[in-house]
Amino acid sequence: MSTEQPAAPTLEHVAAVAGVSRATVSRVVNGIRNVAPERREAVERAIKATGYVPNLAARSLVTKRTGSLALVLSEPAKHVDDNSSGGIVSDPFFGRVISGVLGALRPHGLHPMLMVVDTDEDRDALVPRLRQDGIDGVLLISLHPGDPLPLRLTEAGVPTALFARPARPAPVSYVDVAHRDGAALAAAHLVERGCQRVATISGPLDAPAGLDRSAGFREAMARHGRPFVPSAEGNFTQLGGERAMERLLAEESGMDGLFVGNDLMALGALGVLRDHGRRVPEDIAVVGFDDSPAALSCRPQLTTVRQPVEDMGAEMVRMVLAAIAEPGRGPTSVIFDPVLVVRRST
Amino acid sequence: MSTEQPAAPTLEHVAAVAGVSRATVSRVVNGIRNVAPERREAVERAIKATGYVPNLAARSLVTKRTGSLALVLSEPAKHVDDNSSGGIVSDPFFGRVISGVLGALRPHGLHPMLMVVDTDEDRDALVPRLRQDGIDGVLLISLHPGDPLPLRLTEAGVPTALFARPARPAPVSYVDVAHRDGAALAAAHLVERGCQRVATISGPLDAPAGLDRSAGFREAMARHGRPFVPSAEGNFTQLGGERAMERLLAEESGMDGLFVGNDLMALGALGVLRDHGRRVPEDIAVVGFDDSPAALSCRPQLTTVRQPVEDMGAEMVRMVLAAIAEPGRGPTSVIFDPVLVVRRST
């Protein structure tokens, strides 16, 4: 049935064809100097002729490195009632991160191992597993405020880059967006639009992103002469946004501006506002955060703060690769500037 | 800086500790019979004591198998103007597939390599690359109607499972949903709701999913005594749905029922209907397909045909694993039954 595999050519074969030794072929393959041009050419011709591809297993057996990275998505334990989404993988936002990561990996000919850990057992098993699989570095995307993984990975000496600053300080490299600046952008925009009574729906305040955006917005509003901003805390989900919006509507009246900690919650808020007969943007202007696909697909399309997520993913790759190449050096961080994307909701 | 790696224990170490030979330890690790119970226990104790983990590179060097799978997402070449989404990875629908795949892989302790191919060069490079990386099997998700990959993979003898029937027939295993049955479900529902003038927005008719849903809907309607169904073709995107809806509204009047080939297009259609002052579901009932997260997040929430996508992903894993275990046997297919999820839009 299946085509008989004609036994992949090895270094030995190539060496025989080129009329040189295994070592010389290896030198050519690995781009090491000290090979005479004619020999090099002969080897290259032989490689082409045989269709030789290095055997990665054999190589990493001796080098102790596989040249492969893991893309680890770490979530808090799944709740039983949370069967709707399929988890973090189906979050379009992280889709963008992944996309950026893949884009940056491509020129290196690398492909990441995809791992989702959402239980404590998984987390415990991760480091040994990485060792076993010979993973050289980890790109960690964590949604877990108290995630022990960043610390544990660095302690294990695994080159790691994080998406977003860890909630618990750890000596680990990360990329992040200037949440406060983004929130300030939203504040300035709402003020400029003439909003007088501005409220906010924040993300969970134990997550850096939730806290920074909320605090940044508050500070920026204060700088605009608005010392008090009514607010409700959500959990970054659409449902959380709906509930927060209900609370806000019950407590406050006459709001004409709203900053929501992320687009998903903004989506929920938009629905509730419509149910309550509040027109957006005529009665109330709404600004989200993330510029997720949802921002484009909702009506009215959402004004939002865009993070250069793909670029951030690419930077993570750079960080890990650098950490692998130079194991000595300490962690770094790169903070990206957000941009306000004005659409119909303001 | 980094913790010094204390040189991972090897079979040799374990053997020394347990006072047996390497071969015996290997037998225990691989669960081969013919080991005396006392010895087995001694070895197991030694393994625990040393914290031994098999070196996968060494193992696969001799077994010629890595025990690892690739999750390949194959898209048509990206257009330059298509910078919005970050590609297939960020499609929540495929997020569900991936989630199902990961869930099925987990009990086996496996993690897939994530590969996105969206150029012809990528496609050409894939098979050699798989060989090099020692990938044992492929889970292929292809959005490309004329994708050469299914055929090429099977020709190369790579155990493969496809998500959705390939547009070009190929001797390859796949999972799919009974698109026609799903469309029939939608038809019955609309008829039952009392809709008199029913139209449809189909997906691209060169894609099996587009064609089957459209044809299935048409046939079912005919069975309900409605021989003619006005229709417009979209491309499975939100924008495509909007355009198709505009066309339909221009050509037809008095529609009171609509079946849309997927949720994303339904989302677009919903927006256009609102812009035209048509209330959903009062003036027109709308049914989508897929039960994507968008179906839940839009207003009104979308009645849609749900595919058991996670189950389908899990089945793909089973197929590939079976194909790896028994290289001889031919391709199989498993077709899943869709379910109608009734929400507010009908």
Add this chain to the structure above:
DNA sequence: GTGGGTGGGGAGAGCGCTCTCATTTTGTGC
């Protein structure tokens, strides 16, 4: 007692590669 199982265990040969080290070739200065 002898011959022939049978189950348990060890020895050892690689898998394909890298890398050190020794060896050969070439180049340089005087």
Add this chain to the structure above:
DNA sequence: GCACAAAATGAGAGCGCTCTCCCCACCCAC
């Protein structure tokens, strides 16, 4: 022309594992 350095190449030893032999007990039947 020679001594010596430097560059180019080959030989060979493993990396950690699996797996095929082969040996050794031990048990049974005759």
